[in-house]
Amino acid sequence: MIVGILKEIKPEENRVSMTPAGVEIMKQNGHTMLVEKNAGLCSGFEDSDYVGHGAEIVNTAKEIFDRSDMVMHVKEPLPPEYDLIREGQIVFTYLHLAAFEQLTRVLVKSKSVCIAYETIQKTDGSLPLLTPMSEVAGRMAIQQGAKYLEMAQGGQGILLGGVPGVDPGMVVIIGGGVVGTNAAKMACGLGAKVYVLDMNPERLRYLSDIMPANCFLLMSSPAVIRDLITRADVVVGAVLIPGAKAPKLMTADMVKTMKKGSVLVDVAIDQGGCFETSKATTHSNPIYIVDGVVHYCVANMPGAVAKTSTMALTNATLPYAVQIANKGWKKAMQENKEVRLGANVISGKITCKGVSDAFGLEYTRIDGLL
Numbered sequence: 001m002i003v004g005i006l007k008e009i010k011p012e013e014n015r016v017s018m019t020p021a022g023v024e025i026m027k028q029n030g031h032t033m034l035v036e037k038n039a040g041l042c043s044g045f046e047d048s049d050y051v052g053h054g055a056e057i058v059n060t061a062k063e064i065f066d067r068s069d070m071v072m073h074v075k076e077p078l079p080p081e082y083d084l085i086r087e088g089q090i091v092f093t094y095l096h097l098a099a100f101e102q103l104t105r106v107l108v109k110s111k112s113v114c115i116a117y118e119t120i121q122k123t124d125g126s127l128p129l130l131t132p133m134s135e136v137a138g139r140m141a142i143q144q145g146a147k148y149l150e151m152a153q154g155g156q157g158i159l160l161g162g163v164p165g166v167d168p169g170m171v172v173i174i175g176g177g178v179v180g181t182n183a184a185k186m187a188c189g190l191g192a193k194v195y196v197l198d199m200n201p202e203r204l205r206y207l208s209d210i211m212p213a214n215c216f217l218l219m220s221s222p223a224v225i226r227d228l229i230t231r232a233d234v235v236v237g238a239v240l241i242p243g244a245k246a247p248k249l250m251t252a253d254m255v256k257t258m259k260k261g262s263v264l265v266d267v268a269i270d271q272g273g274c275f276e277t278s279k280a281t282t283h284s285n286p287i288y289i290v291d292g293v294v295h296y297c298v299a300n301m302p303g304a305v306a307k308t309s310t311m312a313l314t315n316a317t318l319p320y321a322v323q324i325a326n327k328g329w330k331k332a333m334q335e336n337k338e339v340r341l342g343a344n345v346i347s348g349k350i351t352c353k354g355v356s357d358a359f360g361l362e363y364t365r366i367d368g369l370l
Helices: 020-028 047-052 061-067 101-110 131-148 178-190 201-210 222-229 267-271 301-327 329-335 353-359
Strands: 002-005 032-036 056-058 070-072 090-093 113-116 170-174 193-198 215-219 234-237 263-266 287-290 293-296 343-346
Touching (some): 002 061, 020 032, 020 301, 032 047, 056 061, 090 301, 101 353, 131 178, 131 263, 131 267, 170 178, 170 222, 178 193, 201 215, 215 222, 234 267, 301 329
Parallel strands (some): 002 032, 002 070, 070 090, 090 113, 170 193
Antiparallel strands (some): 113 343
16 A cells, blocks of 8 residues: 655644654555655654655655555644545544534545544543543643743743642643543642542542542532632643534633633643633644633644654554555454544545534444445
8 A cells, every 4th residue: 555644734733643663664564655745854753764764755745645545644634635635545644523514524525535543442442542642632731731820921820739838729620531630640740739520430430549649539510610610720621522522511601700810721622622712722822811711722732742742643553554554444444343433434424423413414334334
């Protein structure tokens, strides 16, 4: 198979979908690897590194799309790429389609084979290609929350860890999954008073065993959220429904009850955000203020630490890329349910229930297309 590694064109997205070491493994499996010029530069990988591991450097995205059986991205295709996607071409990347109706319709029209990193799922319910980026985003959420509590950044001037004789800051994390757990670890390590909310009692029991004494686990409910946010210095939105839009867990009226200069970090913004006042921001313009509350809603948080993120992402995606390239998408999906769950739009049909529900579009079971 001919596999193309595209340069990211989303503003300030510095990651690349495969490292030179990953390219070498794909080559060992018999595949031709095309890498767009300077695709890895912002992650610390020169074109010469890719050539040394067996890739061919290609000058334009158009040539990548024209020649490749499968194209790999980190982020979703953007408008300049829409007309380049071919019928039958495999697009393997983070798609987050439940938040992007226009892109969904474009991919349906293209009749391409769109496999989303974020909906590939193991039998235990874990999301192996989302996990490494969720780990990065969860840890970054606390770094950013702590920074924007500083008065120079618009915050109320609170040091999350406090000092002897002064109370630490209070962090509320809504969602106890991978993002929430990593955020809690960071916040607890700084010395903050941390509340983690989740609706799964078993998850709360697990977290109770592994988290330190300054982490408090509560069953999530609207009443609990309403109460805690009035006292919180940082609130992290860390909820996820695989493939579907994030639920709105905080209304605009609830945001009004928060302390002036407190910070909201919406890690779920890729899936539409879990705060009613959330709108996607960028690394160069990361925050805005609503009712005195600082909102940080950067849609590609791991892109700020591109080298770490790219290596972690390749570690996770490479085994699946090898399977798809070795077997073809149909056989890979027939033999591996995890890959099958990654199917979002196949040959003009929406095959992810969360995406069809988000826009009221027709849903087609992937089994019928295999």
